[in-house]
Amino acid sequence: MPVTAWRAGAALLRVLAVWAVSTLTMVLLALLLPGFRLQSADGDSLTRLGLTAALGAGFFGLLNALVWPWLVRALLLVPALVLGLLVFLLNGSLLLLALSAVPEGRGAASPAVAAVVAAVMSIASSGTSTLLAVRDTGAQRRRMRRLAGWRATRGQPAPPSGTPGTVFLQLDGVGYELLCEAIAGERPLMPTLAALCGTTHRLTPWRTDWSSQTGASQLAILHGSNEDVPAFRWYEKDTGELIVSNRPSSAAELQRRATARSGHPGLLAHDGASRGNLFSGGADQVALVLSVARRGPGQRSRAGYFAYFSDPAHAARTALSFLAELAREVGQSLGARLRGEHPRVARGGLYPLIRAFATVVQRDVVTAAVAGDIINGRTAVYADLVAYDEVAHHSGPRGRDTRQVLAGIDRCVAAIAQAIRYAPRPYHLVLLSDHGQSQGETFRSRYGLSLEELVRAGCGRPPVPRQACRTGAAGEREPAGAEARGVARVALHRPEEPPEPPGGPARGRGAPIVLGSGNLGLISFPDLPGRASAEAITARYPDLLRTLADHRGIGFLLVHSERHGPVVLGAGGAQHRLATGEVLGADPLAPFGPGAADAVRRTAGFPHAADIMVNSAVDPDTGEVHAFEDQLGSHGGLGGEQSRAFLMSPLALSPPDDELVGAEAVHRVLRRWLAEAAAHPAEPRPRATTRAPS
Template sequence: MLNIVRRNLGRLFKLSIFLFLEVLLFFIINNYFSLITITDFKTTFMIIVFLSILNAILWPTISYISLRFIVFTLGFGTFLIDGLLLWLMSSYLGGFQISGWSLFLVPLIIGLINSLLSILLSVDMDESYYQRILRNQLNNDKISKKDGYLFIEIDGLAKDVLTDAIDNGHMPHLKRLLESTHKLLSWQTDLSSQTSASQAGILHGNNENIVAFRWVEKENDNRIISSNSLADAGKIEKRISNKKGLLSDHGASRSNLFSGDAEDYLLTYSKLKNFYSKSWYYLYSTPYFIARLLLLFAFDMLMEVTSRIRQLITNKKPRMHRGLKYFIARAGANVVMREASTYSLIGDIYSGKYNVIYSTYMGYDEIAHHSGIRDFDSFYALKQIDKQFKHILYAIDHSNRKYNIVILSDHGQSQGPTFKQKYDKTLDDLVQENIPETMKIHSILHSNDDHLLETIKLKSYMKYNKQRITKKIDNTKDNIAGRIDNTKDSIANRLDNSVENITERVDSSRQQLSNIKIKARNKLPIDEFKNKKVLIKGNEPIMDKLNKINDEYSLDVDLNNDEVITKNEAQSIVLASGNLGLIYFTDWGGRMTYEQIEDAFPNLITTLANHPGIGFVLVKSALYGSIVLSDDNVYYLDDNKLVGEDFLKVYGKNIIKQLKRTDKFKHVPDILVNSTYDVENDEVYAFEELIGSHGGAGGSQQQPFILCPRDWSDPGEIFGAQKVYKFFKENINRK
């Protein structure tokens, strides 16, 4: 009893200090800027007190009625509503006048003061007035008694970094879970260790054909599909969804890339076209949510300034240039999305409406990309995420419905200097050096792709590609006659080594090899060379070797080209997904074979495979099937045969499975490359300008974690995001 009295007296004292400081600060600011005409300090006190009382009484109802207006003004409508309340007060109270811009600015300043004092005086958000009101509104006896499930993803956090954060005291609330009710598991991603592949697998149980974060669809006019494009994210979900996603049983999606077939979604990329939801009420049930966001946003930008200064003074390596736009990107991911996720989850828990809820915290991933996976700033982001667990666990304890909480990551990150920092050139520079100078390359090697919409970034390429396609259609008839006339000349000049004549060679490898197999009376010569694995060795172009086989064995097979691709027409697209690179040649309708690439660009594959910063190259041979190259070493995927040193073992025991699965995807690039993984220094070299990266193979980027209840079944090895989906579904259905 005595403790309760002391606690209540302490709250009353803190409230008195809070109110006095709020009035004093507003009085000083108003006198300095002359926002409204106030006669004295007493009037200022009355304004603050009466506005607080009106908000306490009316705000829950006002915000619910005007929710659509608040949402579509991005929350800033809350200040206009409070401005209207102040205008009404001025008519009855007297002593002050308010009009014009002050109707917006005065509530904004009062909100900022209120939020600042709440942070400085450590006002407990869980026991704040508006949280109590929300809890009483939503918590009732009609809530389902069936267990609910709450999945919280920490984007980009590898298991080993999580362990370091717990051991170093950065995540005490998560540590308590681990010590009391939960167990820590690891799982391995698919080859594409990035959000769209992982969330598609986890939320929908299907990530087929998601070869990387973005890819080219040749059959769709060489369209670049980007996972976080506003248009493409929805299309991808339609392809992968069978309406049986993880959230299909009355579920809710919060701040995710895909919806998991949820019935309600908030800030979910694939559903952003349907922006409005009544669940926004959970955020705007307090009048000062946006004011709090603005303060935290500004503080996070200040943290970024100090981070840059600290890294400069300590000469931290590797580090990267971070422009002005990154201030917005960082604070958006680390503050806005974090706070929105937490407030919406608390509302979901109190309402008890949804059986399964999935939400993503993306602040760590964003900061680790640019500062490093174990930088001070990255651990700071994890501290802030851990504080959210405190509020969420409090809500679970005070809800009328039991929610089982599962915390996981979709992938990790691996650190290292970028490919450009390490070798003073980008992947597209390397490609350009080994193709004709006049051949245009379109590349996307920029960062922030997990968290920022990409539609604007692709507009220039889409416009160019449309013009190019239109031009090609208009010129088709004229080009056909010219191509037929050029065929004989191209054949006669096959042995000319100039770049100009090479690019005028005929494209035919797939048909050539098909003809060899169909027309040859004796297939033994071909089988002999396939078994010896000799055609890939040496410097002689593989097409010349095939011609010699044809002549030597009198196979009577036409090895001439059926289409001429001139150097002015051929184009290339180079994409990056962390340390995974994708190279497409868009004037070939399907996936080019190794033989075709060697014929058109004789030095390209050899240069890539021999480069010290590239760990392996995957291409499709018409003769040998899929092959993986590194220096003079070759792994024949179809035959499971290695010639040379085992260059793939550093990428883990499942790398062959990962490569075979990816190789079957519909939109695999003509050339897929993965950077070197330096085991000794635990470094990869991202083709994007990111020092913490993910998207390919090598290091901890493929080692995320799952923190689940101890009574969940033992899954054994979890390999691939689709297995995570099955593991979650099995344990949900088991209960």
């Protein structure tokens, strides 16, 4: 049999099989759901019922094939989450339209039931089509192209190329030690990554900057510089503004500053795509990126959304998974309270919704967008999966909840690896993290007061009434999982939250501004001009520095001395003078390992470093720290596993430097790999063909 005829026959058989499954699904739903019927008022035989279902399923399938892609493309300007809801409802509308075409009015359903029936049928038909295409390489390629939405973006498939593309996949918050545990053993938690490591990829640790958080790390990785980024949030005296990394206006400003310092637009400037990140990396194609969230509608890329919602079954699966994740979070939170687990943090409010968004919607949309970029042959793609970081803040880095999230991330990597197999060009898959997570009881829970309350006591000021406290004060309840919260607002097209004033009437005139960034605290004095020196602070508040340095929960302070320059203060009068390396007493930085002095010295030179930078204590045996926010798993300062990130790179690329220190060093390595890929093209990848049976 000729190959063309065999392909046509195989495709016809797949269509008939999908139609049969859809028909059977519709019959079962008609028998089970009271609001859905396929029979006349007098009743019909089972044969007539099956014929009616076949006609309804056929009409519904034709509408999904011919009308659905145009509907989704017309709605790409609405917010991502709203688009997901509209997909669910529009799919039900198409089913009602299909039922109206059934002769003699035998098909009928209420709008709500129609949405449910359409979702179930879409899932059944999509699953059947995927299962039948497993052994057909050509069908798999065509399915991946439809998922990529290439007709909407380029008008034709990308031509085969021998120049490798590169996919950078960031597993937010997954530290080096944690990853080693997840890929170890005979039955690893993350089997896809375990299969890569040691066969096609190498695993390398890298050390973050003092500010071990996504804002600083990803800014440097994508744009080459995180100079003057002392924390996740900080107060700038010269403008009186509060900079918060997950606020779109702040992210845009940070990207502008980094671009000006580095002198180039970013890692993804050449035919790149940025998915789910804080920053664009200079890419033209973006989806769920905070730094460009305020751009005009015509400047936003919707290819990623089309790639996901082009199959209505995706929206249905996501909706069901979203509800299941909500129920899982409520059950896990209730179980933790009933078991009396300690330490724990509050998990109410919007957190269940933010968790479900991060672990389902953001994960699925970003994965589909990356797969679409690969099938479209894009040169460089950088994507961030934030699910683990979000859950670890509330459940701890090694909680039972986080194991499920890591397994889900591994499946995303497997889906992206599958897309690479059907790409028009070879691809290098690079996996990396921006920081790790450190476990520990919160500072307030452990010591009974927040950092702000400790500072006010050291200043001789009365405590701030709890009802007057505003978000942003260290120790008050910060919205943990900040990256996921910011991306969720972008997905909903919510307006930017107005910046919180750093001070307030309840704090009093001239009160210090206290901010938290994981286990890193920042204290600024608005009424002391410039960078307030240790001498000026002591003259104003004689007991403050000693109160802080001698507290059991504080590891060290960074201040600026008029006489000695940047100085690290510890308990009992200990000092580490960073300019000369002179140490008086026990070195306050010794518990934080090698490289701590260099990291702190670099931050001391930032123009917007706070008047007092505070790092919590670290347990030398367990690596536990005490977050100044309401987080069980935290990052942002020094101590524990938060400062050890990972880089998993293909053996085909040159090995990274022996010791990678700082996110800017990682950026240089990634740029080198992009240059290597461009300079060493292989033979163009042939298009996959399907062999006819002999």
